[in-house]
Structures are given as C-alpha cells and as structure tokens.
Amino acid sequence: MAGMHIMARKKSLIMSKYVIGIDFGTLSGRSVLIDVENGNEIATDVLDYSHGVMDSELPDGTKLGVDWALQHPDDYLEVLKKTIPAILSKSGISPAEVIGVGIDFTACTVLPVKADGTPLCKMSEFSSEPNAWIKLWKHHAAQPEANKLNEIAEKQGQKFLKRYGGKISSEWLVPKVWQTLNEAPEVYHAADRFIEAADWIIWQLTGNEIRNTCTAGYKAIWHKHDGYPDNSFFTSLHPGLKDLVIKKLSSELYPVGTKAGEITPEAARLTGLLEGTAVAVANVDAHVSVPAVGITNPGKMLMIMGTSTCHMVLGENERTVPGMCGVVEDGIIEGYFGYEAGQSCVGDHFQWFVENCTPPEYFREAEKKGLDIHDILTEKAKRLKPGESGLVALDWWNGNRSVLVDVDLTGMMIGMTLATKPEEIYLALIEATAYGTRMIIDTFHENGVPVNELYAAGGIAEKNPFIMQIYADVTNREIRISGSPQTPALGSAMFGAVAAGKARGGYDNIVDAAKVMGKVKDIVYKPSADNVRVYDKLYHEYKILHDYFGRGDNDVMKRLKEIKKQVK
C-alpha cells in the first residue's frame, strides 16, 4: 500500500493532478484522494460522527419521540477538518496539486439555518428543540405530514405526484419542514432558510448558498420547468407554508456538474486546502455513483445494493414509469432525465433470515470452517439448481417501494414441504429480490426507458458473486461491478475534476471525466442460458403472485396488518 502511494507520488511529480471526493454517509464521512488522470484512489480517511444518529435524545438530554433521527452539524465540519488533512498527509500530495473538491451526501437530510448559514440548533434559544436540528434521511416522524400531503395532492390532482411514483415520502423535504411548522412554529419562523445538509456544506466551503438540482428534484418536489409546486398548494397544506418557497428555499438551483465556487479563506483554514480550489455543486450518494462506474448515457442501470437497493438509469425523455422514486432532468447527468427506483429490503432480507431462521448446526458448521454464516448458506445454496427448491417468495418483508409503492405489503413464501431446507429458503429470498429487480427493469423497459445492461455497486455487488450471478440469470442481462470500493467518493471527486475544468487540469464535463476516471472491475456476470430458461418460468409465477397480492386482487396483507394493529 505504501509502495503504491510512493509510485503514485512519483507519477504525480511528472504530471498528475488530484481531486478530493467527500462522501457523507449515515454514520461517518470519508474523504478520498483521487488521481485525475486515471481515477485511481491515492488515499482515504474515514471519521465516525461523534454524535452518530441521534434517535433517542439531543446532546442536552432532551428526549426524542419514536421515528426521530437527527444529526449534528459539527460532525460534518469535523469530517472536513480531520479527513482532508489526513489524506493529504498520508499521500504526501501538496494542496497545490488538488484542483477540485466534490461532495455527496445522504438525502433528504435537511436543517433550518439563519441567513448567514448558522444552524438554528447551534443557537442557545433553539438547542433544546428537536425540530431545530438536522433531520436525517431516515427520520420518519413526519409520516402524518406526508400522509396528509399525499391526500391533498391527490385530491387536487397535482401532476407532480406522478414523477414520484404517486407518493411523496415522509423522508423528503416538505413533510420534514411541515413537521417543524406544526410542532415548533418558532423554529420555522426563525429559520431564514431550510437547506439540504449537502448544500449547507457547499455553503461552508465556498461561502455561496448554491443549491443542487439533484436533491431539489428528487427530494423537494422541484422540477426544471415547473419549479416547485405552486404557493397555493403549500397554502392548502398549511397557511404558514405560504412563504416556504419564496423565502426559505431557493430558486437558484444548479445542475450537478457545475461549479459551486471556490474554497474560501475560512474553509482553507478548516481543511488545509488552498483558497480558490474549485468546489462542485453538491450531489447525492447514490446518484453520484452513476458516472463513477462509467455510466453517462441511457440503457445502463446502476443498482446500489446494500441493506436495500437503489436503481438508477438515464433516459432521453421524461416518462411516467409506475413506481419510480423520482425522475429529474439533469438530476444525475446533465442533458438526461435521471430515473430512480428502489427495493426496500435486500441485504436486510438475508440478514433477517440469518438472525431468525437459521438452525444451530449451520452456525456450528460456520464456526468449524471459520466462515461467516452467510458463506455457509451460500455454499449450500450453490449446490441447488434454479427451480430445485420449488420455492418462490415475494420480497416484501419491508413493503414494496418500486413498482408498487406500498409500505403495507408484507412477505410471502410458497412451495414449502417437510423436506425444505434452510438454504433453499435462503436462496428463495435471494431470488425474490432478483425477481423484484427484474420487475423494476421490465417496468422501465416497457415504459420507454430502456435498460439493456446492469451495473452494480455496494456491499453485495462487491462481495457476493453468487448473488450477482443469480441477478444476471434472472434479469437475463450482463452485470458489471463498480471498480471502486468507494464508489460515491470517486463520483464526487470526478465532479470535483469537472468543477476545476480542463484548463486547470480537470475535465470540461462529467462524460469526459467518466471515460477516464469511471471504473468497473474486469469481471462481467453473464446470464447462463439454461438458468435463464428456468428463471423465466419462476419469474412468471412471481409476477402472477406479485399482481395478485400487490395490485388489489387480494388485499390480505393489508387486512392482516389492520388486524395486527387492532389487537396490539
């Protein structure tokens, strides 16, 4: 590793320029130093947030309700302060060689600030009020507001609903801000701005309140041509929201791939970077990963596979695809419509199985062989041919995001016999998530957004060839895997290179940057014709069950949930 750094260092003496990508995750932030010439990673540094996710109390001990999830702005600044100097020092690269910086963030992660950018939670009069803090993406306490918003929007026939699969999530900006107005009007009124944490960081780095179209489009109901929903819509939610768009958001939105500004003297002191270093407009972790695997045109879907899966694909036109999470013009790559879809339960699904349904002898075998329990299950599942288990499952243990957009759907499995073994159930759950992905792909494909090839990033893509082969067989498509273990940070660094521009050693646009810096591994998962044939039959059965239980023929899942609620 040290050797690699020295080699890279020597090379840089001749010609290389560097960029930094900073990826703000749920529990930590990481900075990665990337070689502009080839996208290679030179150094990386991670910092866990001191306050992590605040879901039970504020720093001063104020208790939080259920479904709350807050963060502390100082944690983000600490990432800038610690990890940027760390990667410079680890690599021996001088700040002068760093031509640009890009960041990506979880979203919607939003905070109220004063006109000068001061977070309200940092002001003594608001520090005990939960609504003054940063609401993290997975803050779900604004569900009542989301429900009401959807009800009203549907009644009014608001056409924006279609762009979001028919529903605005409680995770998004408007419900979160509305919750603040409902519960802490003093915070709402004292807030000059509500801003994505991503854009707030850019503000801290550049001194400019420059908002990006990606978070605005996917999370704040903004549209390139239509803008935000009308003021009359906001007023119909709550009269107090009448000035939200005009005063507290910003109509100054910049597409991803543009430059937000340059490092200010203050930011230079904080980060150790040189004043004047180019800074890209902020981005979202999932979306920034698309060019990082080299995708800059339609037909190629990126799946980011972890506890859940996020699917992204570019389209030439704006289409209404049932169940998509959002479509945003220039939202991923300028000039294209960026489509997003999702599966709520992927890695979580397999983990649930391991924690709740795997018998002791499997754990004993894992221990004996020094393997992880997933490896043992995989080893056994590998011996099964497609269709041999006789099982089919619906992957709805955590509801269904795309294409049904229904959190009240639940899991189903069919085909068990007294001879059914744990590895068969495990395999059926894996296959179910693959069928779910195929359903998403087919739906895009049939609705004018072609998907011809697949790309995958994230923990599962990185570590699990068995699962990836099943996905290739089920979807009958080749799958390429992200070449970087830090896909979002690489993507952010690429946008940093674009912010710097070609004249300063970077690139003029993300397409050029992606050609050189985007990375996939050598391995390509290719569908096996035999398996495709069997999986086609099994997917046909999945589809029948999917439609029967998911499209209203038999709402048993909802009725069971209702009974559950009543008896609890």
Added chain:
Amino acid sequence: MAGMHIMARKKSLIMSKYVIGIDFGTLSGRSVLIDVENGNEIATDVLDYSHGVMDSELPDGTKLGVDWALQHPDDYLEVLKKTIPAILSKSGISPAEVIGVGIDFTACTVLPVKADGTPLCKMSEFSSEPNAWIKLWKHHAAQPEANKLNEIAEKQGQKFLKRYGGKISSEWLVPKVWQTLNEAPEVYHAADRFIEAADWIIWQLTGNEIRNTCTAGYKAIWHKHDGYPDNSFFTSLHPGLKDLVIKKLSSELYPVGTKAGEITPEAARLTGLLEGTAVAVANVDAHVSVPAVGITNPGKMLMIMGTSTCHMVLGENERTVPGMCGVVEDGIIEGYFGYEAGQSCVGDHFQWFVENCTPPEYFREAEKKGLDIHDILTEKAKRLKPGESGLVALDWWNGNRSVLVDVDLTGMMIGMTLATKPEEIYLALIEATAYGTRMIIDTFHENGVPVNELYAAGGIAEKNPFIMQIYADVTNREIRISGSPQTPALGSAMFGAVAAGKARGGYDNIVDAAKVMGKVKDIVYKPSADNVRVYDKLYHEYKILHDYFGRGDNDVMKRLKEIKKQVK
C-alpha cells in the same frame, strides 16, 4: 403405581372382571389390562418389534426399493406371547378373570397367506420376495398402481370414488395387492388370501378367518350394500385380478362390535389366556379410539393428533362430504355411518420448524431452562395475542388430505416483515393446522354431518394445552381430551368386553361399554369469545387463500413441483 395396582386388585377380588386391549402400532405393540367396571387401566406392557419397519432390506439382506415399508408377522405374534403374560403377571390378575380380548391395528397393513393362514413370507420359496411380506400402512411403492386405479375408476365413473374423497390411496389394499400381481405374479397366484394383519391376528387367536368391516370399508373399497367393486372393474385394472374378490378376499365381513370367536388351545398356549376367552372382531387404531373417549353418537368429532391428524365423526346417513377419507356404515359404531378425514402434516409441521428454522439462541435458552425447544417456542408464542403476528399460513407442507385431497399442494406463508420472530412463525404453523381442522369441520357440517363438539386424543392432545386452546378458539367449539394415554388399547379392551357380552360380565354393545369405560379428562377447552372473533377474521383470510391456491385459481404449487421435477 404399585399401590394403585393393589387397590385395583383388592377391588377385583370382590366383583371386577377384566379385559385386554392390544394395540399394534407402527413400531411396537402394547397390551393393556382394563377394569371392565370403570375402564381403569390396571397394567400395560409394550414390546418393540424386533424387525421394526423394514424399509431398506429383508431379513435375508434382499434390498428394497424406495418407498417400501414391510413388517414381519413373527413380531406381532411376539407381542401376544410377551405382553399378555406380562400384564397378567404385573397385575396379579388370573386369566380366569379376563373375560375378553380386543385388538386394533394400523391399516391398511396387508399380507398374502395360504388357506391355512401361513404367511407366504414364512415359506422358504418366497422369503426373498419383498411382495410376499407384510406391506405396512406407510408402504408407498404402489403409487403407480394407485394412480392407474384412480384414472380408470374416474374414467368409468365408479361411484365408490366419492366415498373416498375422489381418490383411492396408494396406502390401501387394492393398489398394494395389484403391485404384488405386477411385480411378483408367483406370489399373487400362490396366495390363497390377502388379509389385513388385524384380521390375520384374529385368525391366529380364534382359528377363524373373520374379517372386520372397518378395514374392509375404509381400506378395501368394500361397501355394506354394494360390496366390493364389480369383478369387471378389477379385470379392467388387470385380467389377473379377476379372482381377487371371489377367491382371495372374503365376503364374510363382520361389523366392529361383534365377536370373532374364542381363544383356541394354541392361542391359549401362546398368550397364557384361557381357552374360550371371547375375542372381538379386529379394529383400526384410530377408529377404535372413538368409543374410548365416550363417543357413540353423531355430532362429536374425535381428532387423533400426532405427526398427522385423523378426524372421525358419526353420521345418521351416508353423505358425500368433499375430501373425506372414507365413510363406512358400521365402520366405527354399529348403526351409524363412520366418517373419516385427515390432515397430513400436524406434529410433523412443528417438528420441521424446530429442525430447520429455529435459531441457536432459542436452543441455548431451552438448555439453560432445562426445557424442550417446543416448550421455549410455546412460552414465547403464548405471549402473542391472536392476530398479533400478522401471519397466516396454509398447512400443506405435506400436501392436503382433507378437504382437497391433493398431495401436490405445498406450504405457503404470508405476512412476514423484518420484525417477524421465530415464535410468530411457529404460532402461525399451529394456527394453520387449526384452520385446516376448521375447514374439515365446516365441510362436514355444511354437508349434512353435524360437528358440535370436539374430542382429542394422541400426543398433542395429551401434552399441549396451548395448541388445544388455539383449536378451541379457531373452531369455536369445546374440546374434551381422551382420559386414557392408551386410547386405542382402551377402545380395543372395550370391544373385548362387548365380545364377552353382559352375561359373562361384559356389555351387550359398545354404547353401554362406552358409557362406563369411555374416558375424558376433567379439563374442557372452551373457546374464548375475544379470540374467536379475531380467529374468525383470520380464518376468513385462510379460506380465501385455501381456495385460491387449492381449487385451481392459481396452480402455482403444482407448476413449481413440476419445475422442481424437471430440473432434478
């Protein structure tokens, strides 16, 4: 225990008479000595069969095919020889005080014999031929013959099919005998008789080839008025079967509750009983249990709950109840139509779960508390209210016997979330078997065979109050539990008392015997109104799923089985 025997002994000096019930099970035979006056058990003795179930080879090493299950006639005789003297000796009762003997047997358990009763498997020329041995009830190697029989019978519109839920099982007599003709015609032709092991034992005890209507009716397609199917039907199966009924079965059939004869001098030497002791016509283990819990009239269903469940109920008339396993006039209690139904997977279901789906910490907790794993799961499941799990399952892990008569159906579960716990799944499987029972009850009830009260016997009824309460709540019926842990043996002893007759200290009929000797425990499981209300809703969901997957709306289970077969 010794004290009890002495008390009983003292009492007997004054007035008591005794009867012996002999229950021939799958792996062992047991004799029980019963006080005629009150049905109390005085002594019991069990003997495991030396040859057990022969499913891989014959005693001489001849290999058996898959699905074979044979037994050795000497094992049965050994039970008579060892256990009868043992209970006499344990109790101190003299043979003179034993007024009657009754037996019950697994069925259809059938063997070929010579005219003098010699089993063909005991003759040196046939001892290496598997088909010469006793085919145990769970011998499934005659499935091809059963399939062909059903196909032909259906084509011919044979009305007997209706009495058996539309299908003759491969476990029953005609397929088993036909297999012998197909595979070992020399055995078929050398056999003067094919006889139920139950009736063969009676022959050994009394010297009379006296066959019972219970096994003939339920297992050999015999009907009180129509007799066996026409010879033309047998000829249409195979010309060689033309003489089966005329020569090799017997038209001399005696209803249960009649006397088969008396202990012969040879049988007296074998058993230690006195020559001339009355012997009842043979019976089947499940059916003989009905009067043992005091049921002698319609409206009361007995469930014998073990690995699977067998349901028995009496009716006033012959009705066609969908999915019943059989209806036989005088088959259980003379003067009534005895109806039988079944669930293929009950205790087996819970055992499958424990072996395949229960995580290590549950086993650790069981070990720590010194409990069985089922007890730990039950302890946790007890804390759940009906409906709280949000789960519903179809109990078809081993196909569905009643009411759908479809071995190709498989299991299904719905409602799982990432918060679903193992005890919730365990409970859902228990509830699923209860829904299956309710489906059977409702089907009888709606087809003119009322079921107002439930009785239960067998391991689950005996040991599991939690399950029994669920059954009471799901079926909205009171459940009484057999008072004897040896229900079939008690029932056989009662028939022994009837064979002896009132004049010799017994009873004139089984109704009188049941009044005095039939036994239920003091506990009555009563439905709880609150639970009934919730379970009604859940059963409604079960029913929709039952009909959707079981009655042809979506034959996914069969298609998955077909795919499974193809890829294997």
